[in-house]
Amino acid sequence: MNNLHVYNSLSRTKEVFTPVTEGHAGMYVCGPTVSGESHLGHARPYVTFDVIYRYLMHLGYKVRYVRNITDAGHFEEEGRAAEDKISKKAILEKLEPMELVQKYTNLFHWAMQQFNTLPPSIEPTATGHIVEQIGMIETIIKAGFAYVVNGSVYFDVKKYAASYDYGKLSGRVIDDLLETTRDLEGQEEKRDKTDFALWKNAAPEHIMRWQSPWGIGFPGWHIECSAMATKYLGSRFDIHGGGMDLLFPHHESEIAQSTICNHEAPVRYWIHNNMITINGRKMGKSYNNVIKLTELFSGNHPLLGKAYHPMTIRFFILQTHYRSTLDFSNDALLAAEKGLKRLWEAYENLKKLKTEAVELSNEPGDPEQEARVVKFLSAFPQFMNDDFSTARVLASMFELAPLINSMKDKIIPVTSLSKNTLEQLHNEFKIYLEDILGLKGINDADNEKLQGIMQLLMDIRKVAKGKKDFVTSDKIRNQLLELGILLKDEKGGEMSWTID
């Protein structure tokens, strides 16, 4: 259980994972802001931390995975733009704020399901935890690290930095920050430019608003995560995840808030995934280069040559280490799609082989092949334990694909592996491919009627082939191909099919 090494953004090194509470793991991941549709960039953290969640459970930890829904909206602190993002858009679309929130929350959940991510243990909303947030702000004021101005509350970063290390996560130096932070309007309320809002006084046109000890307003962005993480995971928990772009100021500020309230640094291991780029540039709304998930699934985007299955996207993400940037392109997705298909077919073949092998006695296999299997299988956990190197697990699986396919095609005998080894191979593939990496086959061939029809067509074609009636046999194959069904002849006159 203790071989897991994770890269901690705090120390910038890989550390042995030792949970706060033996046998348990608490993980908080910054969830979506449901003011708009999710795009490809958003998919990465949720897939990444889904695999981490699954792997921790695989290791036997009892995991509590908390991922919030930001439905109160982050406000922009500067001047006239100081409006709640969600309420602003609600006016434009003439929708109730909560109607908008509901719509995008549903869409988000739908997308997460498409990606086969497991739902988190708790999915708290920011609006549902206003009380907790106000409570934390009061504590911070009482401790002397926040001040009230015109119904707004700000965190006193300079004062905090005098006793604590503000910048230890992001590597910032407070003096540099004081000089480099942009001088924008509307900041006159703050004592220092680095101070951030804990509570913001609501302008009259601001729809989302709550009563607080400082008047009517809405909470700051950073406080929501601190409040919900503390509530459900305690003052010190194991993992906090999110995109690298949240390192500063969001996570840095979370540390400051929680440290004041709970008298200890909140998180043991900070894990950050890198960005998805497009032409080398971060995909993000500020760059206007996003590809929405719905566009990805439908192919309805100028940069896409076709629609992509959610599993292709998941595979695409997992083929790269989570801390590297991942460059999007249609070609890259096309390659991922083919790769996944190939790997999955090998896995399907393995299932068949395993079923057939039930009849075999447990003769020893070819020592060379046995050793090969053992070598690659033993590498799976090693790779995952080394900071969740999903890319290397997948590469190892590809290494085993030729062996599996050769056995299935009878190029080499099935007895090249002992029954035990074959079963073990199958089990490990199942565990890593399905349970841990969370992948599924793209083809939905579970439909019984379709199975029956296909069997019928294949039987007819076999007869035709036997009579050398290639007109009929080709007609069946070609027409199926037009429908997107690929019929493949196999050794010994057998056939198989896949949906393209």
Next chain:
RNA sequence: GGUCCUUUGGCCGAGUGGCUAGGCAAAGCUCUGCAAAAGCUUCUACAGCGGUUCGAAUCCGCUAGGGACCUCCA
């Protein structure tokens, strides 16, 4: 401007001080009624220049390119 990261073969990408990931694409071969699939084989890279070392793509320095954060951002 400040802080940090990065640069791998046609493309995407893993990784390590010495044992040349993997996928996609391409070419050849085998199998096959034909095709597809599959199998086998080929293409052998680590930005440039210096340094450390018996040995560096991997460590250090410089140069050049790219990027992230410093503002909402996954």
